[in-house]
Amino acid sequence: MNITRLLTATTALVATATIAGAESHVEMANEMTIxxxxxxxxxxxxKAYVEPYLEANPEVTVTxxxxxxxxxxxxxxxNEAGNVTWDLVDAVASDAMRLCDEGLAMEVDHDELLAEAPDGTAASDDFGDLIVSDCFIPQIVYSTTVGYRTDNAEWEGRTPEDICAIFDLEQFPGQRxxxxxxxxxxxxALLCDGVAKDEIYDVLETEEGQDRAFAKLDTIKDSVIWWSAGADTPQLLADGEVVMGSTYNGRLFSLIAEQGQPVEMLWDAQVFDLDGWVIPEGLDxxxxxxVKDFxxxxTDTQRLADxxxxxxxxxARQSSAPMVDKHAELGIEMAPHMPTDPANSENTFLYNYEWWADYRDDLDAKFQAWLAQ
Incomplete structure (x- = not known):
């Protein structure tokens, strides 16, 4: 434990907390790093739950x-430095699984920690199959998809119809x-190189399959700006620095619906994934x-719907889905903008987070080496 943690722990106040749905007097820190x-x-x-929580708990500050x-x-x-400074981490499912496997995230009893659904359904049943790890607390279902500018004169009126437009520099020139x-x-890359969707991971598991994917990516490598933060592609699209790019569907919704940018969403082969919380191991x-109180x-039904x-x-909660309503500021119905809407999910790609939990480190190293070539 570092000295800041020690001081925080010793100055924490005794508060009444609702942990596991029961009132109890416990000692709680007044600071959280999320x-x-x-x-x-x-x-x-x-907006949905940090501000309401802080309003109910004004003694707490969040960094x-x-x-x-x-x-x-x-x-x-x-962890290696013995200086864990994070209290709660939002992570994709495959990363949560890796952290859990390595003992860096805490295993939790979902029914003990989390609220029941309004009808009394246990949290584990309400989240169902989305609890993919003992350390993972699901929040959302999202997708990685592609946005493209609608004002590209070089495209001569052509509109991307499928994911392989990313690899088509002739019909859709410009930076990606x-x-x-x-x-x-x-x-x-494999999908657009002719591999059937249900064979992607079998092919990707082989050296030949990985080489094939990199070869396909080679065809556009010189036309790609590589991003690390989810906000990067929306900004690049808004600035006109790229003509199309991948990011999370919610970021594109914000760009299109809230900012009114000349951008459209390409839902084809959107990659479904899960995102949720993990608690670092070893907190005082x-x-x-x-963290448990928060x-x-x-993660209750109302907050996830909010x-x-x-x-x-x-x-991620089944009980939250019927409560999805209108955008808080725009007043538009949100259901048609969800990746799970039938009109948007005609050709989805189901991301295999278990496979990536096993192969991520090796392929990360190969991918970074390929980028450096």
């Missing part, structure tokens, strides 16, 4: 860290933006009590 992704998504978290994209590497480093990691890019008791509040008022991600 790690998330920045941009529109973090803003939706702030944000926007390092979720580097959660695994940074938590490894913090893709995430600076293999996930998603490798799958799309007052800090852990505060999680009980922030988040969909600010961003187009589907809530």
């Amino acid at each position: 790690v998330s992704w920045g941009g529109a998504y973090q803003e939706s978290q702030r 944000w860290d926007e390092s979720s994209a580097e959660a695994v590497a940074k938590l490894r480093a913090q 933006s893709l995430e600076k990691r293999p996930i998603g890019n490798m799958e799309w 008791e007052p800090t852990l009590n505060r 999680l009980h509040f922030a 988040q969909s008022k600010y961003i187009a991600y589907g809530p």
Whole structure:
């Protein structure tokens, strides 16, 4: 424990907390460092449940860290240094599984920690199959998809119809933006190189399949700006620095619906994924009590439904889905903007987070080596 943690722990106040749904007097820290992704998504978290929680608990202060994209590497480093400075981390499912497997995230009893649904359904049943790890507390279903500018004179009126437009520099010239990691890019590359969707991971498991994916990415490498933060592609599209690019569907919703930019969404082969919370292993008791109290509040049915008022991600609780309503500020119905809407999910790609949990480190290294070539 570092000295800051020690001081925080010793100055924590004794408060009444609702942990596991029961009133109890526990010692809770008054500070939390929450790690998330920045941009529109973090803003939706702030509005939907952080601000309401702080209003109910005015003694608490929250510090944000926007390092979720580097959660695994940074938590490894913090742990090795014996200086874990994060209290709660927003992570994609595959990263949560890796952190859990490495003992860097705490295993939780979902029914003990989280609120029941309004009808009394246990949290584990309400979240169902989305609990993919003992350390993972689901928040949202989202997708990585592609946005493109609608005012490209060089395209001569042509409109991208499928994901393979990314690799078509002849019909759709211009700079692209893709995430600076293999996930998603490798799958799309093989898909657009003729591999059947249900064979992607079998092919990607082989050296030949990985080489084939990199060869396909080679065809556009010189036309790609590589991004690390979810807010990068929306900004690049808004500035006209790229003509199309991948990012999370909620970021594109914000760009299109809230900012009114000349951009459209390409839903074809959108890659479904899960995002949720993990608790770093080794928190002192007052800090852990505060985190548990916050999680009980922030992941209940109402709060997850409230988040969909600010961003187009589907809530992970089944009981929250019927409560998805209109955008809090624009007044538009949010359901048609969700990745799970039938009109948007005619040709989805189901991301295999278990596969990536096993192969991520190796392919990350290969991908970074390929980028450096």
